[in-house]
Amino acid sequence: MRTADLLLLGAAQVVTCDGGRAAAKRGPREMNDLRVIEDGAIAVRRGKILAVGPTNDITRTYRGMQRFYCRGRTILPGFVDAHTHPVFAKMREDEFARRTRGEDYEAILAAGGGIHASAEALREAPQSALVADVRARLDSMLLHGTTAVEAKSGYGLTPESEVKSLRVIQKAAAQHPMTAARTFLGAHVVPKEYHRARAAYVKLLIEQMIPRVARQRLASFCDVFVEKSAFSVKEAREILRAGKRHGLRPKVHADQFRDSGGAKLAAELGAISVEHVDATGRSGIRALAKAGVIPVLLPAAALFTGLTHKPNARALIEAGCAVALATDFNPGTAPSENLALTASLGCSLLGMTPEEVIIAITRNAAAACGLQENHGRIAKGRPANLVVLDAPSYTFLPYRMGTNLVHQVFVNGRKVVKQGRRVRQAAPR
Numbered sequence: 457m458r459t460a461d462l463l464l465l466g467a468a469q470v471v472t473c474d475g476g477r478a479a480a481k482r483g484p485r486e487m488n489d490l491r492v493i494e495d496g497a498i499a500v501r502r503g504k505i506l507a508v509g510p511t512n513d514i515t516r517t518y519r520g521m522q523r524f525y526c527r528g529r530t531i532l533p534g535f536v537d538a539h540t541h542p543v544f545a546k547m548r549e550d551e552f553a554r555r556t557r558g559e560d561y562e563a564i565l566a567a568g569g570g571i572h573a574s575a576e577a578l579r580e581a582p583q584s585a586l587v588a589d590v591r592a593r594l595d596s597m598l599l600h601g602t603t604a605v606e607a608k609s610g611y612g613l614t615p616e617s618e619v620k621s622l623r624v625i626q627k628a629a630a631q632h633p634m635t636a637a638r639t640f641l642g643a644h645v646v647p648k649e650y651h652r653a654r655a656a657y658v659k660l661l662i663e664q665m666i667p668r669v670a671r672q673r674l675a676s677f678c679d680v681f682v683e684k685s686a687f688s689v690k691e692a693r694e695i696l697r698a699g700k701r702h703g704l705r706p707k708v709h710a711d712q713f714r715d716s717g718g719a720k721l722a723a724e725l726g727a728i729s730v731e732h733v734d735a736t737g738r739s740g741i742r743a744l745a746k747a748g749v750i751p752v753l754l755p756a757a758a759l760f761t762g763l764t765h766k767p768n769a770r771a772l773i774e775a776g777c778a779v780a781l782a783t784d785f786n787p788g789t790a791p792s793e794n795l796a797l798t799a800s801l802g803c804s805l806l807g808m809t810p811e812e813v814i815i816a817i818t819r820n821a822a823a824a825c826g827l828q829e830n831h832g833r834i835a836k837g838r839p840a841n842l843v844v845l846d847a848p849s850y851t852f853l854p855y856r857m858g859t860n861l862v863h864q865v866f867v868n869g870r871k872v873v874k875q876g877r878r879v880r881q882a883a884p885r
């Protein structure tokens with residue numbers, strides 16, 4: 457008998473999301489291949505997965521210090537939320553109410569609200585208060601089964617407050633079990649004070665902000681919101697190229713409200729991912745598939761902004777893309793940290809299968825933010841980042857729309873959510 461620290465036994469299903477050589481699963485065949493073990497078990501030692509297989513095989517080989525019986529439950533890889541904006545000082549419920557009365561998202565933004573209102577509030581907010589807010593938001597994500605997240609700045613829009621935002625993510629994650637990949641989104645919109653001098657803000661981004669963020673190792677990725685109300689393709693190209701020169705991989709907020717060529721730019725620059733793509737046309741989709749850029753679809757944001765457009769998930773998958781799904785958690789267009797709800801919308805709004813949405817919030821989401829080594833699949837030698845759902849099969853995850861089925865969450869083999877509640881450790885790591 458071999459000794460494990462932890463044994464999870466008798467799960468109705470262990471959904472490994474394993475298999476295949478590439479980091480992400482592409483196209484319909486791979487994205488529907490979940491690799492499920494019925495009556496499955498997992499052995500963990502020193503935070504890593506020693507073995508995964510049928511319960512009979514695991515109990516024959518391993519003796520465990522800690523044993524959990526998962527009868528009637530389903531184990532999945534910890535979810536990865538590949539696109540979030542968690543650093544903000546205030547919610548924007550008033551703007552939401554105004555939109556229910558007919559005001560338009562882009563018109564509010566153009567009038568100095570929306571992202572501009574968030575920037576005003578964030579600039580004033582002390583770093584310590586923002587860290588506490590982000591930690592609480594990470595807690596809420598963890599309770600919904602998310603164990604890794606991509607987190608963007610973008611509500612600062614000055615060198616100081618963008619740096620502050622990235623430090624906030626760094627500090628909050630250091631005090632939390634979740635992993636956070638950081639993205640510099642200084643090019644979220646042109647801040648109000650530069651409205652008559654757009655070129656000067658682009659210059660500030662390229663000559664000061666990007667070099668500073670890179671020098672201080674505050675981000676791995678550089679993102680630009682390419683949209684009529686934000687940056688043009690030409691401006692974005694310059695900004696993302698500058699990011700690349702400084703070692704920041706490109707990501708693009710593309711074609712959210714209209715096809716402005718953002719997806720094609722992502723393909724041209726070899727971006728790691730392209731996000732939203734609600735209005736991307738056929739040629740943009742072909743370009744993404746050819747360049748191997750991961751489309752990160754955000755159906756909660758599309759729904760919350762009135763569903764004027766929605767991403768063509770079927771065409772993206774059929775074209776051979778490795779599609780991911782994310783919440784887009786932010787105070788304007790997607791105030792929900794529930795990634796299972798996003799998965800549900802992936803099925804009901806975007807026509808994806810339960811298998812595809814699960815790959816899209818685990819394996820492919822991890823690849824979209826460079827976290828594929830430690831997240832997104834259950835496999836021997838990988839860290840034990842796991843979610844135990846109170847459900848007899850994985851189909852329940854998208855099916856039980858909006859209901860939190862998370863029973864337990866393990867991060868590096870340590871239990872951090874127990875019976876749907878956070879387990880607090882004595883001392884921070």
Ligand code: NIG
Nearest residue numbers: 571681757784786787788789
């Ligand atoms: O991804 N599209 C741009 N950025 C965010 C929304 C930001 C906001 O409204 O605060 C998004 O939807």
Ligand code: FE
Nearest residue numbers: 539541709784
């Ligand atoms: Fe976004």
